[in-house]
Amino acid sequence: xxxxxxxxxxxxxxxxxxxxxxxxxxxxxxxxxxxxxxxxxxxxxxxxxxxxxxxxxxxxxxxxxxxxxxxxxxxxxxxxxxxxxxxxxxxxxxxxxxxxxxxxxxxxxxxxxxxxxxxxxxxxxxxxxxxxxxxxxxxxxxxxxxxxxxxxxxxxxxxxxxxxxxxxxxxxxxxxxxxxxxxxxxxxxxxxxxxxxxxxxxxxxxxxxxxxxxxxxxxxxxxxxxxxxxxxxxxxxxxxxxxxxxxxxxxxxxxxxxxxxxxxxxxxxxxxxxx
Numbered sequence: 001x002x003x004x005x006x007x008x009x010x011x012x013x014x015x016x017x018x019x020x021x022x023x024x025x026x027x028x029x030x031x032x033x034x035x036x037x038x039x040x041x042x043x044x045x046x047x048x049x050x051x052x053x054x055x056x057x058x059x060x061x062x063x064x065x066x067x068x069x070x071x072x073x074x075x076x077x078x079x080x081x082x083x084x085x086x087x088x089x090x091x092x093x094x095x096x097x098x099x100x101x102x103x104x105x106x107x108x109x110x111x112x113x114x115x116x117x118x119x120x121x122x123x124x125x126x127x128x129x130x131x132x133x134x135x136x137x138x139x140x141x142x143x144x145x146x147x148x149x150x151x152x153x154x155x156x157x158x159x160x161x162x163x164x165x166x167x168x169x170x171x172x173x174x175x176x177x178x179x180x181x182x183x184x185x186x187x188x189x190x191x192x193x194x195x196x197x198x199x200x201x202x203x204x205x206x207x208x209x210x211x212x213x214x215x216x217x218x219x220x221x222x223x224x225x226x227x228x229x230x231x232x233x234x235x236x237x238x239x240x241x242x243x244x245x246x247x248x249x250x251x252x253x254x255x256x257x258x259x260x261x262x263x264x265x266x267x268x269x270x271x272x273x274x275x
Contacts, residue, residue, distance in 0.1 A: 009065065013218055019060030023052045035096040048092025055085045059151070068141070068215050070236050071205050075194075075245035081151070082128075082158040083256040090159065090166050115163040117171065117179050124161040125186050127154045132190065138204050142213040165260065180257040187253050194246030200238035208234065 030048060057063060058080040067074040102108040131150050140146045164170045200206035204214040212230045
């Protein structure tokens with residue numbers, strides 16, 4: 001069913017050229033403009049480029065369009081954007097430029113404050129839950145500019161969240177374990193809400209009048225399409241989609257946080273750069 005639906009969209013609708021150019025620009029800066037480091041291994045470069053690829057998949061590939069049709073795909077998009085990309089970016093980033101930035105006293109104090117574990121958890125959880133307040137979510141998703149602003153804020157909060165985890169010296173192994181468990185526990189209520197809700201929480205996935213303007217943001221030829229076309233794009237049960245999304249979020253956070261902690265033990269923190 002989904003492949004038939006996607007056949008109706010233009011190539012430029014499914015693949016975001018602007019995001020691709022942004023990724024290429026970031027790659028050029030990383031390779032040629034950031035200061036060279038003697039101890040910067042090829043694996044860190046691979047991780048950084050992997051993060052850029054996953055970032056493009058999350059917001060520049062057909063996943064971005066499908067996420068406006070299926071709520072479970074929206075959750076997959078968030079998992080990639082918030083739980084996969086940030087740690088890869090931080091681990092793979094060249095730490096020399098960070099060290100130069102932190103020589104500026106004001107910036108160093110700001111970074112230290114924002115990456116304080118308590119502050120980082122608060123900012124991330126506040127951003128995540130605020131974005132998913134039904135009334136706010138339905139409103140933001142029909143405004144392309146606002147949606148990207150909220151996603152950018154959520155992504156930045158995710159970067160701050162991950163710095164205490166993947167940076168050495170910030171916390172002991174026991175503190176990192178408690179930090180990851182706390183984050184997982186705070187996300188569980190949302191997962192359970194999605195899983196046990198008996199009605200559709202977000203109208204843009206069930207009400208055709210809200211669905212059309214939300215999807216129209218991705219369609220350059222929106223004016224040529226009929227309401228009947230949009231009706232064919234709502235074949236997915238919103239309650240089932242919520243349940244699936246809740247399960248995906250619950251499993252993903254356990255796998256990502258747990259897997260990273262296990263990996264840190266195996267690697268003995270050898271390749272994690274300083275914040």
